[in-house]
Amino acid sequence: MTRLLLLILLLPLGAHAASEAPLDRAPIETTDTASIQRGAQVFVNYCLNCHSAQYMRYNRLTDVGLTEQQIENNLMFAASKVGDTMTVALPAKTAAQWFGVAPPDLTVIARSRGADWLYSYLRGFYRDDARTIGWNNTVFPNVGMPHVLWELQGQQVLEVTEHEGAHGKERVQTLELAQPGTMSPTEYDRLVADLVNYLVYMGEPARAQRMQMGYGVLLGLAVLFVLVYLLKKEYWKDIH
Ligand code: HEC
Incomplete structure (x- = not known):
């Protein structure tokens, strides 16, 4: 019985394990609201023309410190009201014709893929004339999405080298920056980290409040523990 329970508890961990390329850890801080704000800006500028986030309302971004006016002025190109969800102008059918696959909704993408996958994916595009x-x-072989941030990152090419490893010949894939973009590699990594931070926030906007509430509950329990302990001492005083 306990073993079964353990298995069920561990199941979600296994789901992330399978992947083609080793992933880089996403350097994000989910409490950094400035980073989430920058990420939201990148998201509406570069992703929302193909992908929707139809379970996310613009005005929810007041969570991360933006005013409704700032949201309207800086983030809303596709919507007219601040209470609208982040839908997309491009119809799914047209998109499927263009790219072979319809770009999926990204509201909860961070929950299914994980932050590290997204961070690696958005830095893993390379030129392939085939x-x-x-x-x-490298992270999503033969992906249907073009590299929409290439002007910022530049163009990478894939270098495959073979060398003798512990288990015979090993193929090592590395990405080389063949042509630099408008950003340095460090700046680009920072931009992608902000974007991923936003995607993680969007997957669970109430996370910050939930954590805060969690600490509140723990504190309450701690206080209760002290009171109950004192009460117990009081009750047993005459018996011992
Ligand atoms: C030109 C249209 C277009 C733009 C712009 C675009 N994407 Fe995509 N994206 C696609 C398509 C098409 C797919 C489906 C690829 C496939 O399944 O082969 C996709 C797939 C993805 C996936 C993988 C989803 C999955 O798990 O299968 C992620 C993550 C993603 N896009 C994130 C982004 C982000 C973040 C941006 C903004 C920087 C962005 N996309 C901009 C077209 C686009």
């Missing part, structure tokens, strides 16, 4: 879209990806 593909009609001209791009490929």
